[in-house]
Amino acid sequence: MCMPMSGVMVELGVYGVGRAYWTVFSGPGGIPPHAFRTAFTALGVLTALLGALMCWQQRHLKRLLAFSTVSHVGLFLIGVALPTPSGVTGTAVYVAAHGCVKAALFALTGVLLDRYGSVDEHGLHGRARELRLVGVLFLTGALALARLPPFGTGLGKALGEDAAGHGRPWLLPAVFVTASAVTGAAALRAGLRVFFGTGPVPHSRPGEEETTGEGEEPEIRSPERSLPLPMTVVPAVLLALAALIGCLPAVAAALSRAASVFTDPARYAAAVLTGPGTPSAAASTPAAGWTVAGVLLGLLSTVLAAAPATAAVHHRGPAPSTRHWTVRAVRTLRRLHSGHLGDYLAWLALGLAALCVALVTQI
Structure with a gap:
């Protein structure tokens, strides 16, 4: 997929x-x-x-x-x-x-x-x-x-x-x-x-929440078989x-x-x-x-x-401390990508509104 x-x-x-x-x-009357x-x-x-x-x-x-x-x-x-x-x-x-x-x-x-x-x-x-x-x-x-x-x-x-x-x-x-x-x-x-x-x-930072990718479920898993061509x-x-x-x-x-x-x-x-x-x-x-x-x-x-x-x-x-400003900034960005559909719909609506405002101010 x-x-x-x-x-x-x-x-x-x-x-x-x-x-x-x-x-x-x-065209005429549209967006310049x-x-x-x-x-x-x-x-x-x-x-x-x-x-x-x-x-x-x-x-x-x-x-x-x-x-x-x-x-x-x-x-x-x-x-x-x-x-x-x-x-x-x-x-x-x-x-x-x-x-x-x-x-x-x-x-x-x-x-x-x-x-x-x-x-x-x-x-x-x-x-x-x-x-x-x-x-x-x-x-x-x-x-x-x-x-x-x-x-x-x-x-x-x-x-x-x-x-x-x-x-x-x-x-x-x-x-x-x-x-x-x-x-x-x-x-x-x-x-x-x-x-x-x-x-x-x-090594991961202490106390850092990360999406690791462990425990993923493949459609077919058979490590013993040879790799299909x-x-x-x-x-x-x-x-x-x-x-x-x-x-x-x-x-x-x-x-x-x-x-x-x-x-x-x-x-x-x-x-x-x-x-x-x-x-x-x-x-x-x-x-x-x-x-x-x-x-x-x-x-x-x-x-x-x-x-x-x-x-x-x-x-x-050593990895940067979780109090370092760059780590805090990235952590904030990660939290914005929550994976919840409702959050993404809210961001979509906000983004469309901001785009419309930006276009109107340029016309």
């Missing part, structure tokens, strides 16, 4: 935001482009950074990956909110590759659940050394999250950074790099500990597809043409009503390929992910 939810269903919300804006609210850009860019930045922070704090692997998705959805929103064909092109490429990578990582986490009945990063320290191939695939997916070239996640973020850099030559690209590095670092840290036993066994083949194929998205120019070119139509209400309506082969759909499309800056930023993000992950797994000092 986690694979389609994180890899496909979550991204449909971002598609709905873009589709609703360009179809309903972008600058208001849409300001409000949703701010929302995207907040989502990306808070999601990355919460991702780094997790030891429950499924929650870690879920908060990684939250962070990346913030980056999707920034790309859609630009709002230009080049920004949507970057988001489309990124969404396609991210769906493959995240589905692969959830599938590999399912292997741990199947074998050990746990998805706790601390409790599984070194226990999965025998699953060396699974570990290599997990680290590969973590590097893809950190936007290592030539994965499509790196290409999508590079295109988004290029589109976001106009007028803000450093601010939004810095958010892309930071969110990618932190979420990638969290996944790398977990992979190194669980599959390779790197560093000392981590599809449990490794499927994630490997998904990661290969994510790499192909970044390597095959035809994929990005096709998504670029679709983004050009997506952001033009008249051409989109014509394509829907009369088919994609109409003359109205034949227009210039934004470039969608690797650039030197995109490759360098991808490598920078990967290095920034590897450094804190390596430092974290080798850390031997």
Whole structure:
């Protein structure tokens, strides 16, 4: 269930935001482009950074990956909110590759659940050394999250950074790099500990309430049986597809043409009503390929992910006191994510009200 939810269903919300804006609210009397850009860019930045922070704090692997998705959805929103064909092109490429990578990582986490009945990063320290191939695939997916070239996640973020850099030559690209590095670092840290036993066994802070991931109930659990082939083949194929998205120019070119139509209400309506082969759909499309800056930023993000992950797994000092201000701040954020449906509905209502106010003040 986690694979389609994180890899496909979550991204449909971002598609709905873009589709609703360009179809309903972008015309005369609607929301001006600058208001849409300001409000949703701010929302995207907040989502990306808070999601990355919460991702780094997790030891429950499924929650870690879920908060990684939250962070990346913030980056999707920034790309859609630009709002230009080049920004949507970057988001489309990124969404396609991210769906493959995240589905692969959830599938590999399912292997741990199947074998050990746990998805706790601390409790599984070194226990999965025998699953060396699974570990290599997990680290590969973590590097893809950190936007290592030539994965499509790196290409999508590079295109988004290029589109976001106009007028803000450093601010939004810095958010892309930071969110990618932190979420990638969290996944790398977990992979190194669980599959390779790197560093000392981590200890929880005294009195700290954490969701550990121990005692999870797998659908089928039989540690004695050999690992079924599809449990490794499927994630490997998904990661290969994510790499192909970044390597095959035809994929990005096709998504670029679709983004050009997506952001033009008249051409989109014509394509829907009369088919994609109409003359109205034949227009210039934004470039969608690797650039030197995109490759360098991808490598920078990967290095920034590897450094804190390596430092974290080798850390031997005492954990910060529960009275430390950073611990208190994170604890407050954790309490806001209570898991109760009523609380989330209340936050949803508050968020929609704040978004409406932000849009009205910009008009």
